[in-house]
Amino acid sequence: MTDTGAPPGQGPLRATLRITWPFLLMVVLLAACVASSLYVLSAVRAFVAGESLWTKGQKDAIYYLDRYAATGSPDAYVQYRKAVEVPLGDKAARLALLESRPIDLNAAREGFARGENHPDDIDSLIWLLQWFHRFEIMRQPLVHWVVGDQHIASLQLLAEEIHQGHTAGLVDAGTRRSWQASIRSINAGATPAARAFSASLGDSSRRIVQWLLWANVGMASLLILLTTWHTRGLLAQRQRAELALDAEREQARITLAAIGDAVVTTDLQGQVLYLNAAAEALVGMPAREATGRPLAQVLQLNDGTGALGAEHLVERVLRGGPTHRDGFTPTVVRPDQSAVPVKLMGSPIEHQGRPKGAVLVLHDVTREQHYVEQLSWQASHDALTGLVNRREFEHRLEVLLSQPRAVGREGALLFVDLDQFKLINDTCGHQAGDEMLREVCRMLQSHLREGDTLARLGGDEFGILLKDCPPGPSARIAEQLRQAGHELRVLWEGRQLSTGLSIGMVQLIPALSTIQEAMRVADMACYRAKEGGRNQVFVYQTEDIEMSRREGDMDWVRRLRLALEHHRFRLHAQTITALQRDGAGLHLEVLLRLAEDGTELIAPGCFIPAAEHYGMMPAIDRWVVRHTLAALAQHQAAGGPAVHTCAINLSGTSLGDESLLRYIHTEIEQSGVDPHLLCFEITETSAISHLPSAVRLMKDLQQLGCRFALDDFGVGMSSFTYLKHLPVDYLKIDGSFVRDLLDDPTNRAMVEMINHIGHVMGKETIAEFAESMEIVDALRAIGVDHAQGYALSRPVPLADCLRKG
Numbered sequence: 036m037t038d039t040g041a042p043p044g045q046g047p048l049r050a051t052l053r054i055t056w057p058f059l060l061m062v063v064l065l066a067a068c069v070a071s072s073l074y075v076l077s078a079v080r081a082f083v084a085g086e087s088l089w090t091k092g093q094k095d096a097i098y099y100l101d102r103y104a105a106t107g108s109p110d111a112y113v114q115y116r117k118a119v120e121v122p123l124g125d126k127a128a129r130l131a132l133l134e135s136r137p138i139d140l141n142a143a144r145e146g147f148a149r150g151e152n153h154p155d156d157i158d159s160l161i162w163l164l165q166w167f168h169r170f171e172i173m174r175q176p177l178v179h180w181v182v183g184d185q186h187i188a189s190l191q192l193l194a195e196e197i198h199q200g201h202t203a204g205l206v207d208a209g210t211r212r213s214w215q216a217s218i219r220s221i222n223a224g225a226t227p228a229a230r231a232f233s234a235s236l237g238d239s240s241r242r243i244v245q246w247l248l249w250a251n252v253g254m255a256s257l258l259i260l261l262t263t264w265h266t267r268g269l270l271a272q273r274q275r276a277e278l279a280l281d282a283e284r285e286q287a288r289i290t291l292a293a294i295g296d297a298v299v300t301t302d303l304q305g306q307v308l309y310l311n312a313a314a315e316a317l318v319g320m321p322a323r324e325a326t327g328r329p330l331a332q333v334l335q336l337n338d339g340t341g342a343l344g345a346e347h348l349v350e351r352v353l354r355g356g357p358t359h360r361d362g363f364t365p366t367v368v369r370p371d372q373s374a375v376p377v378k379l380m381g382s383p384i385e386h387q388g389r390p391k392g393a394v395l396v397l398h399d400v401t402r403e404q405h406y407v408e409q410l411s412w413q414a415s416h417d418a419l420t421g422l423v424n425r426r427e428f429e430h431r432l433e434v435l436l437s438q439p440r441a442v443g444r445e446g447a448l449l450f451v452d453l454d455q456f457k458l459i460n461d462t463c464g465h466q467a468g469d470e471m472l473r474e475v476c477r478m479l480q481s482h483l484r485e486g487d488t489l490a491r492l493g494g495d496e497f498g499i500l501l502k503d504c505p506p507g508p509s510a511r512i513a514e515q516l517r518q519a520g521h522e523l524r525v526l527w528e529g530r531q532l533s534t535g536l537s538i539g540m541v542q543l544i545p546a547l548s549t550i551q552e553a554m555r556v557a558d559m560a561c562y563r564a565k566e567g568g569r570n571q572v573f574v575y576q577t578e579d580i581e582m583s584r585r586e587g588d589m590d591w592v593r594r595l596r597l598a599l600e601h602h603r604f605r606l607h608a609q610t611i612t613a614l615q616r617d618g619a620g621l622h623l624e625v626l627l628r629l630a631e632d633g634t635e636l637i638a639p640g641c642f643i644p645a646a647e648h649y650g651m652m653p654a655i656d657r658w659v660v661r662h663t664l665a666a667l668a669q670h671q672a673a674g675g676p677a678v679h680t681c682a683i684n685l686s687g688t689s690l691g692d693e694s695l696l697r698y699i700h701t702e703i704e705q706s707g708v709d710p711h712l713l714c715f716e717i718t719e720t721s722a723i724s725h726l727p728s729a730v731r732l733m734k735d736l737q738q739l740g741c742r743f744a745l746d747d748f749g750v751g752m753s754s755f756t757y758l759k760h761l762p763v764d765y766l767k768i769d770g771s772f773v774r775d776l777l778d779d780p781t782n783r784a785m786v787e788m789i790n791h792i793g794h795v796m797g798k799e800t801i802a803e804f805a806e807s808m809e810i811v812d813a814l815r816a817i818g819v820d821h822a823q824g825y826a827l828s829r830p831v832p833l834a835d836c837l838r839k840g
């Protein structure tokens with residue numbers, strides 16, 4: 036960059052001095068040289084003038100002394116005295132300066148004044164003699180001056196003699212002639228001496244002038260050299276700065292040309308000064324054509340302010356205002372009328388704190404917008420079918436539910452599930468399944484009206500929103516869809532694939548006010564369609580009681596899934612007390628609880644039926660087994676009180692699950708818990724309804740050392756005969772007999788009978804619901820082996836139960 040201004044932190048005067056000081060110094064030196072030369076010349080001139088006066092004084096003195104000698108005229112003598120005073124004064128001054136120590140400047144001044152020198156010249160005469168008398172150039176004139184003074188001294192002596200002669204009146208002609216001859220003799224010596232003094236002085240002054248001339252020429256030459264040298268330095272520095280500036284400019288130009296963002300600069304009036312390559316491409320105009328034009332002619336900008344163009348853009352940028360309307364993405368309208376969305380930034384260009392123009396940077400955000408659109412599409416659509424997804428479907432449903440709906444034309448919500456779709460995947464492969472899903476989607480779409488919504492809710496499940504549709508037409512559309520689904524044939528690798536549609540439909544009556552409710556009911560209706568044999572439409576009727584129950588069940592399914600996913604189950608335990616003898620250790624039953632946000636713990640009776648109905652028990656049982664074993668293992672490792680029996684409930688629906696058996700094996704093995712501590716409780720009814728698998732499971736686990744208890748025993752009395760087939764260790768007498776034991780003799784008899792039969796068959800008995808000590812006492816009296824109930828202990832968290840023993 037050129038050194039145009041002062042470096043930061045320096046004033047302009049200092050910056051100027053930094054560059055010009057050598058020149059200033061040279062001018063001062065030259066001025067000093069000239070001034071001193073002039074002074075020397077002036078001193079020399081004064082010396083020459085003094086010498087003239089000195090010579091004249093000498094001559095006058097000789098003349099007047101000659102007249103005095105001839106005439107004895109006192110007037111001539113006075114004239115003589117006056118004339119001789121000049122050389123004598125000069126001599127006195129010379130002696131005061133050159134021979135008196137210390138130098139007597141006053142005497143010197145007085146002497147030169149007597150020598151009739153001009154008062155202004157006296158100081159320069161003193162200066163010249165004082166400082167230059169040793170120089171060769173001054174020594175010669177001084178020698179001649181001294182010689183001249185010797186003749187003056189002779190003349191003075193002669194003048195004394197003549198004056199004494201005339202004063203005494205003893206002067207004769209011979210004496211006069213003798214005096215005049217002496218005067219002529221002195222004159223003969225003095226005149227050449229004066230001439231030599233004058234000549235040598237002239238010579239010296241010429242030489243001095245010459246020297247001064249050369250000195251000044253030399254000084255001037257030196258100064259020219261120095262100036263040239265310094266100027267060359269400055270020029271080289273400037274050249275370096277210019278080269279650096281050029282390099283910087285080039286670098287900036289290449290950078291601007293290379294960057295992807297369009298850069299436009301303007302002056303204060305908004306005239307375009309520069310466009311980089313990206314800007315040329317964006318506005319569709321070459322830089323040479325755009326330069327000098329008003330920005331609005333070059334950049335067609337829709338900045339959201341209403342006016343197309345960039346008329347006031349520069350003005351706004353210079354004011355520091357916004358470049359476009361808040362929340363609006365400005366677009367550049369290209370000559371072909373295509374619009375390019377841009378991110379627009381503008382800043383003023385300032386030089387030394389003063390605005391010079393504006394720079395605009397336009398970043399093409401087409402790709403970003405595309406990504407955003409893509410992402411938002413992906414967030415709301417299903418990739419396989421291109422349909423809206425569950426989230427978007429629920430959103431639309433929510434909008435629909437929030438709007439007032441005309442009575443009788445509320446519209447309908449349909450859940451469509453493909454029948455036995457898994458078969459297609461399993462037999463023809465996943466790709467065939469995908470193709471079927473796409474075809475079903477096309478088919479469904481073709482039967483819907485404009486404004487209806489079709490969504491893929493997941494897997495082989497579709498959702499349909501029929502807007503503004505009375506029940507009759509809704510049902511007809513649903514039936515058409517079912518029919519079309521049934522007739523649909525998809526050709527895949529030479530095979531014809533077919534499926535059926537199970538459709539659940541619900542009219543969106545005002546009573547269905549939330550999405551959750553509407554979706555649950557539609558899901559239920561679909562479930563009913565499946566349950567009814569598939570390939571059918573089930574229309575939900577508000578008064579359908581069975582449906583309502585299932586609705587509740589379906590909600591449980593959702594909640595239980597969440598509970599498994601988010602670890603909302605808790606393990607509690609209740610101790611079982613030995614009634615006939617001291618227990619050999621802790622005997623407890625593990626109980627499951629559900630802990631949902633903000634609610635009390637939920638007992639299993641509330642959710643087990645739904646979980647069993649919708650096949651969730653195997654998963655829940657697995658959860659219980661794993662976490663109970665983990666708690667026992669931890670308890671053993673911590674050296675807690677000895678556990679004799681830990682009872683774990685297994686659902687009837689888990690009994691036929693082969694994989695559960697393997698799971699229990701693995702878990703026992705991995706936990707390191709002694710299998711002899713474990714007792715699995717299964718209900719009497721479930722054991723009987725899954726008899727073969729229940730027996731297999733029992734025998735298998737019994738080989739490990741596990742025990743079994745038959746829970747709720749007695750409720751299915753007709754199944755008593757099966758008892759001998761079930762290799763259980765404990766019979767748990769159903770609580771309904773125990774609870775009323777004291778008041779109801781039949782129940783007491785039932786307890787006694789069960790206890791008796793159990794003992795006969797070699798099984799221990801446990802009575803549930805021992806809610807008072809009276810009941811406990813009665814049970815003990817009957818001979819029941821163990822009791823469990825609030826009178827003995829309440830359920831507590833498993834860890835606490837284990838710790839307390």
Ligand SMILES: Nc1nc2c(ncn2[C@@H]2O[C@H](COP(=O)(O)OP(=O)(O)OP(=O)(O)O)[C@@H](O)[C@H]2O)c(=O)[nH]1
Binds near residue numbers: 456464
């Ligand atoms: N090809 C394919 N299969 C999928 C996709 N998503 C889920 N599935 C399969 O769809 C099947 C859905 O099965 P279900 O609805 O549970 O059972 P189904 O065989 O249809 O039987 P029903 O519904 O009881 O009539 C499962 O096998 C899934 O693996 C997918 O995107 N593509």
